[in-house]
Amino acid sequence: MKFSPEEIEQYRGVTERVSNGSQLAASPKLREFLNYIVDCALRECPEEASEQQIGVNVFGRKPGYNSSEDSIVRSQARLLRQKLASFFKEEGASEPITIEIPKGHYLPLFKARSIGEVSLPAVASALSLPSSVIAPESRGRISLGIIFILVALAAGLVLGYALPRRTVASAQLHDPLWAPFLSQDQPPLVIYSNPVFRGAPLKDGLRLLPPGTASNAPEDDTYTGTGEAQAIxxxxxxxxxANRDFVLKRSRLVTWDDAKSRNLVFLGASTQNTALAELPTATQFVIRLDENAHGYVSNEHPLAGEPHKFVTDSSDEYAIIALLPGLESSTRILAFTGLTTVGTQSAVEFALDPIHRADLAKRAGLDHNLARPFEALLRVHVRRNVGLDSEIVAFHTR
Incomplete structure (x- = not known):
């Protein structure tokens, strides 16, 4: 189907609003999925929206992978259909265009909502009156009345687009978990890991230099994990x-003079995030390495029935969300750490999901409408280095 430039602009606009909406806020892969198939449709390239192509271009599968054994595209398509339906029922109820992904294929359809869905009998009657029954002296007044109604409708559409976003922003600003970090007083400091590598990237490649290891080779600390990048x-x-800002710094550039009076967000395990390792606050879930340099989570103070350590298998990953007291009494710290970079990304996505962050606050309890400090251990189900879903397996209040 050939789309006009006006249609393309309109369809890209509604796609952007869906991507920015709360339904996909914590699902970067679903956003990428949606934008990819919309782009295929608008470029009139349906062959690029096949299950194989989506698996390769969106979910990082190798060309020719066995899609009958790996159902990532089908499972994520089902979830995306649910997210789209929820968006257009709630937050996007005023959108004149909807996006649907029909079952059986992945090329989206753009559907105009019928004007009949809006009850406007007076306008319809006025517009349908034949001119022969309208007295000449009344036509000017009726025309002005119709213009007034149309202007009011246009204003209503504008408000319809704006109000849902304002509602979302307001909900974020008063969220028990995130409210301190969205304060206007001072933007929080987001600190991401940047471990030290040795070697030359364009010559013999880079190798991770474990903490405390001496090396005469050139050192490079300008890299971070892909999960940390996606989390940012x-x-x-x-x-x-939420119309808010934050200050972004890599861990090796953080000075505590800058950090002590701010709310802090840490991305990455303390083994790779030196600023997090220097925090004076002791945590109850700690990432450690065994004798074979495999990571596991040590449970420093296990509750009844909890193991002393959590060890991964081939399809799982562990990640930690810790809400801690800040360096000053008026500040707070949020730390997202994973055994791998995938875990860090999954922890951030979990804490940004409206349902999950409400659950975290409920488990922690509230103090002056803010979540009390806690530590949550997540089990992340991973396929091909992609975190698919996460669940809380241990929760400690502080």
């Missing part, structure tokens, strides 16, 4: 919707 992107979208 996800946080940026979340803060943008």
């Amino acid at each position: 992107y996800t946080l940026t979208r979340f803060f943008d919707r």
